[in-house]
Amino acid sequence: MSAGERTRSDQVDDAADLTDDALIARIADGDQRAWAEITRRHLGALVGYAWHMLRDRAEAEDVAQETMVRLMRKAETWEPGGAKVKTWLFRVAINLCIDRQRARRTTSLDVLAEQSDPDTGGTSVARDHALKRTVGGAVDGLPPRQKQALTLVHYQGFSQQEAANVLDVSVEAIESLLARARRTLKAQLKDIAGDLLEEW
Amino acid sequence: MDNDTSMTLGDFELLLDQYGSNLADWPVDRREAAEDLLARSPDAQDEMRRAIGLAQLLDLVPAPAPSAALEARVAALPQAETAHWIWMVVARPVWRPAVLAAAMLGGIYLGGAALPTSTAFGDSVFSLNSIAGGGETLGVIESLEE
Numbered sequence: 259m260s261a262g263e264r265t266r267s268d269q270v271d272d273a274a275d276l277t278d279d280a281l282i283a284r285i286a287d288g289d290q291r292a293w294a295e296i297t298r299r300h301l302g303a304l305v306g307y308a309w310h311m312l313r314d315r316a317e318a319e320d321v322a323q324e325t326m327v328r329l330m331r332k333a334e335t336w337e338p339g340g341a342k343v344k345t346w347l348f349r350v351a352i353n354l355c356i357d358r359q360r361a362r363r364t365t366s367l368d369v370l371a372e373q374s375d376p377d378t379g380g381t382s383v384a385r386d387h388a389l390k391r392t393v394g395g396a397v398d399g400l401p402p403r404q405k406q407a408l409t410l411v412h413y414q415g416f417s418q419q420e421a422a423n424v425l426d427v428s429v430e431a432i433e434s435l436l437a438r439a440r441r442t443l444k445a446q447l448k449d450i451a452g453d454l455l456e457e458w
Numbered sequence: 459m460d461n462d463t464s465m466t467l468g469d470f471e472l473l474l475d476q477y478g479s480n481l482a483d484w485p486v487d488r489r490e491a492a493e494d495l496l497a498r499s500p501d502a503q504d505e506m507r508r509a510i511g512l513a514q515l516l517d518l519v520p521a522p523a524p525s526a527a528l529e530a531r532v533a534a535l536p537q538a539e540t541a542h543w544i545w546m547v548v549a550r551p552v553w554r555p556a557v558l559a560a561a562m563l564g565g566i567y568l569g570g571a572a573l574p575t576s577t578a579f580g581d582s583v584f585s586l587n588s589i590a591g592g593g594e595t596l597g598v599i600e601s602l603e604e
Contacts, residue, residue, distance in 0.1 A: 290536055297532050305528070306521035318521075319528045326532050330539050386518075393515045412478070412516055437475035444512050 278343035279336070286333040297326065300344065303414050304351050310409045311355040313394065321354045341423075348414075348424045352406060359402075396446045404439035407432055465491035470502050479509035 273281065273295040284292035304325050308318035328350050329343070341349075397405060403425070410421040411432070422432045470492060477484045481492055495502045524532075 285536075288536065293536055294533065297529070301524050301529065301532055305524045309521040310519075315522055315525075319525060322524065323528060323531055323535075326535060327539070330535055389515070390519050394519045397516070397519070408516075412513070413521065417483075418477075433476040436477075437472060440475040440478070440509075440512060443516075444508055447512065447515055 279338035282329075282333050282336045282343060283338065285330065286336065293330070296329070296343070300347055301326065303344075304347060307348065307351055307409055307414055308355055310397070310413055311352075311405070312358060313398065317358055321351055321358065324354055325351045342420075345420065345423045348410070349426075352424065356402075393447065396443050399446070400439050400442060404435045404442070407435035408439045411436060465495045467495070467499060467501050467505070470495050470499075471505050474505055474509045479506060479513050 273284075273289075273291045276284070276292070276295070278296065278299070281292040281296045285296065301322055304322035305318050308321035309315060312318050312321070325347055329347060332346075397408065400408065406425060407421055410416040410424060411418065416424070418429050418432045418436075422429045425432065427435075465488070469488075473484055473488060473492065481489050484492060496506060
């Protein structure tokens with residue numbers, strides 16, 4: 259098959275094989291497939307990060323969308339080989355989350371149960387809600403930098419080095435943030451959750 | 459690998475807190491010592507169980523996936539951004555007089571094009587073609603005065 263006979267699916271596969279930097283270059287040229295691919299790679303993680311920081315789905319999606327808008331506007335002046343796209347995206351998302359947290363100063367834990375079975379009558383479901391609220395409350399009670407580090411590494415699967423790049427600190431600082439966060443959570447969840455953690 | 463057999467329980471606890479319960483995430487040069495300690499230390503095994511329990515508890519609070527509506531909005535961003543930039547250029551203050559003038563000229567042109575080429579006034583016929591100035595204009599006006 260010649261290059262001119264390439265199918266649409268082949269072209270989509272091409273986009274999937276490209277680095278983020280290469281995709282950004284194509285986005286700057288108006289390539290819709292490149293935009294779809296970069297969205298596929300990062301949108302879910304952005305929503306996830308923002309949700310853990312804000313505990314509000316609508317706000318998390320707003321943050322993710324605004325982050326993608328900024329990426330699109332950045333595409334033309336993007337310098338390949340500099341900051342990784344993933345790092346840049348999460349720096350933007352972190353700042354947007356901080357702005358929103360400052361604006362509201364409160365966090366609702368009620369939303370932690372929103373993904374559960376809406377039937378709260380059953381004991382196991384009620385216990386599940388209680389666990390989620392307990393765990394979410396403990397995580398939300400962490401100092402902001404510890405929560406950011408934990409969210410990036412535990413929930414988003416970042417390596418220590420990647421998290422350090424995003425938060426603009428050393429790897430040693432990330433290790434320290436994570437160690438303090440995990441120690442706090444182990445202590446708090448052991449006390450708060452009590453019999454819910456009997457398997458411990 | 460000089461640390462392979464020298465890991466203390468304190469070292470192990472610290473690394474658990476720093477890197478979590480998945481040894482694959484630990485520094486390569488500490489894994490073997492950790493596995494060795496785990497194999498022989500009940501205290502290390504207890505610490506590992508607590509770390510695994512914490513990871514499992516954290517996983518009870520998963521983030522939602524992007525909604526279909528968000529995915530659609532983000533997919534449409536290229537088009538929305540094109541419209542945005544056009545508007546940003548057009549809306550710049552420096553362009554506003556030109557845009558206003560263009561809009562006025564366009565309105566005049568469209569208004570003129572929409573008018574009929576002649577309009578009846580009673581028994582008299584007023585020719586738009588005569589507005590440009592023709593000998594018959596005066597004749598038309600005279601006929602209106604009669």
